[in-house]
Amino acid sequence: MKNDFQRALRYLRRAxxxxxxxxxxxxxxxxxxxxxxLSDYFTPLDGCPRCGYAYERETGYFLLSIWAINYGFGSILGIAIYCYLEWNYYLPLPLLLVGVITPVVLFNFLFARHSKAFFLALDHYFDPHTKDGSGGDGGSGKGNPPRNPIPAPPVNAPQPVEPAVPV
Ligand SMILES: [Zn+2]
Structure with missing residues (x-):
């Protein structure tokens, strides 16, 4: 239990x-x-050059990091800013919207990399994908299995039937 907690802290610190x-x-x-x-800013590298850990396991792997972590923290920040402005200042609605939306958009942009890194850390904690399944040993050098290639369709698969052309 203590080791799990330390492992989680280690992954979050690395993130x-x-x-x-x-x-x-x-x-x-x-x-x-x-x-x-701009895409270089948002896109993780393919994998770790030292240990071979694949950062993006599959297409769309980081969707949850954006939808849950980045937008989630952005929403909490937006609500907090709204409450602060609403309770302390009596701003007109357009100014209130600008005051809430501007820092949230800026935060989402700046936090995008960290949200992916935190998602990687969480996923590595709960579902490690090392060869030995040890869940991270600080760089054993064993690396990860390569991604499975997309399987080719079987040769003798039934071919789609073309509809008959009316004469
Ligand atoms: Zn590595």
Whole structure:
């Protein structure tokens, strides 16, 4: 139990610094100064160059990180800002909307990388995908199994029947 708690803290600490959840040494994203496009900012690397941990297990893997973690924390922040402004200042509605929406959008942009790193940490904690299933040993160097390629359709699969053309 204590080891699990320490392991969870270790993964969350690595996520705070945007490091690989498995070995904790290599970054999950390109450094900001090396990003050339906006998508470089948001897209994690394919995997860890040190331990081979695959960051994106499958297509759409990080959807939950954006929908749950990033938008979730953004919503909590928005509600908190709204309550603070509503209770302390009597702002007109347009100014109140600007005062709430602007910091939330900025927060969502800046927190996008961390939300993916936290999601990686949570997923690695609850469902480690190392070869030995040990759940992270600080970089054993064993790496992860490669992603399964998309299976080709069987050769003798029934072919779709073309509809008869009326004459
Ligand atoms: Zn690593």
């Amino acid at each position: 705070c610094f945007l490091k690989c959840p498995e070995c904790g040494t290599k970054p999950v994203f390109l450094p900001i100064l090396k990003t050339r496009r």
